[in-house]
Amino acid sequence: PKVYLNGDILAPDEAKISVFDRGFLFGDGIYEVMAQIGGQFLYQEAHIDRLQEGLQKIKIDFDVRLLDTEIPKLLDAAELHGKDCLLYIQITRGVAPRKHAYPNQITPTILMYATAQTLPDINDVLAQVVSMNDFRWSRCDIKMTSLLGNVMANEYGAQKGCYETVLFREGLVTEASHSNVFFVRDRVVYTHPENEYILSGITRKIVLELCAQLGIKVMEEAIAIEEVVKMDEAFLTGTNTQIASIKQWDDHFFYHGDTIEGVTKELQWAFKELKERNSTL
Numbered sequence: 021p022k023v024y025l026n027g028d029i030l031a032p033d034e035a036k037i038s039v040f041d042r043g044f045l046f047g048d049g050i051y052e053v054m055a056q057i058g059g060q061f062l063y064q065e066a067h068i069d070r071l072q073e074g075l076q077k078i079k080i081d082f083d084v085r086l087l088d089t090e091i092p093k094l095l096d097a098a099e100l101h102g103k104d105c106l107l108y109i110q111i112t113r114g115v116a117p118r119k120h121a122y123p124n125q126i127t128p129t130i131l132m133y134a135t136a137q138t139l140p141d142i143n144d145v146l147a148q149v150v151s152m153n154d155f156r157w158s159r160c161d162i163k164m165t166s167l168l169g170n171v172m173a174n175e176y177g178a179q180k181g182c183y184e185t186v187l188f189r190e191g192l193v194t195e196a197s198h199s200n201v202f203f204v205r206d207r208v209v210y211t212h213p214e215n216e217y218i219l220s221g222i223t224r225k226i227v228l229e230l231c232a233q234l235g236i237k238v239m240e241e242a243i244a245i246e247e248v249v250k251m252d253e254a255f256l257t258g259t260n261t262q263i264a265s266i267k268q269w270d271d272h273f274f275y276h277g278d279t280i281e282g283v284t285k286e287l288q289w290a291f292k293e294l295k296e297r298n299s300t301l
């Protein structure tokens with residue numbers, strides 16, 4: 021693997037960052053992950069736009085357009101040009117003496133790496149999830165590198181052998197530790213509205229577009245934790261997760277057996293077709 025760091029392409033053990041980088045000291049940075057599928061990044065514009073918006077929200081002065089020429093350099097060096105891979109991009113505020121307030125005139129640290137990875141056509145995992153109080157802060161719309169809240173939430177589920185940990189705030193389901201959450205009831209799709217309690221997932225956006233194309237009604241409405249058992253289906257979305265059916269939520273089973281059906285299955289097929297259309301190969 022190769023690492024891109026501030027314009028240089030390096031071996032991972034050569035890539036070094038100052039201990040005074042604010043990304044290290046404060047988790048003061050924004051990151052992005054996108055998947056190259058069939059020779060092209062899926063929804064690259066949307067990912068890059070979200071990165072720029074995140075940087076603007078925390079006033080890191082960096083023009084993401086610069087990445088248009090830098091990403092191909094990394095992919096060429098890593099021999100991943102046109103190959104299926106996941107690209108990680110992280111922009112931290114930079115190096116400065118440790119003081120909380122944003123320093124002036126600081127150069128951001130740009131880190132990227134890509135790993136060869138082919139996502140399955142359809143995620144056929146029958147996910148088991150546990151729910152937990154969403155104890156994170158109130159700016160979950162910011163895709164920041166300080167992920168301790170998400171890490172702790174994910175660990176809680178991992179300890180129980182679960183695929184994901186779903187979160188609820190004041191009794192309403194927000195999202196999961198690294199994915200968005202959807203429900204289906206009477207062929208209507210429900211998901212938490214886009215606000216400061218969730219990350220505006222690109223896969224979430226794709227699913228909303230697919231619903232519109234398929235004529236499936238969507239309500240961007242938060243579901244109360246007690247209502248979950250009344251839902252017909254539930255699924256998770258994310259760049260890596262794609263669309264994952266939830267089979268078991270705490271002690272509740274949405275279905276028995278091992279086949280994914282209903283609106284979740286329709287969306288999984290539509291997502292597969294979208295990826296095939298996106299491909300340049």
Ligand code: PMP
Nearest residue numbers: 198199200219221222223258259
């Ligand atoms: N919510 C959280 C907290 C996430 O970390 C992610 C990204 N893995 C998502 C939702 C899904 O976002 P996307 O579809 O853009 O990957």
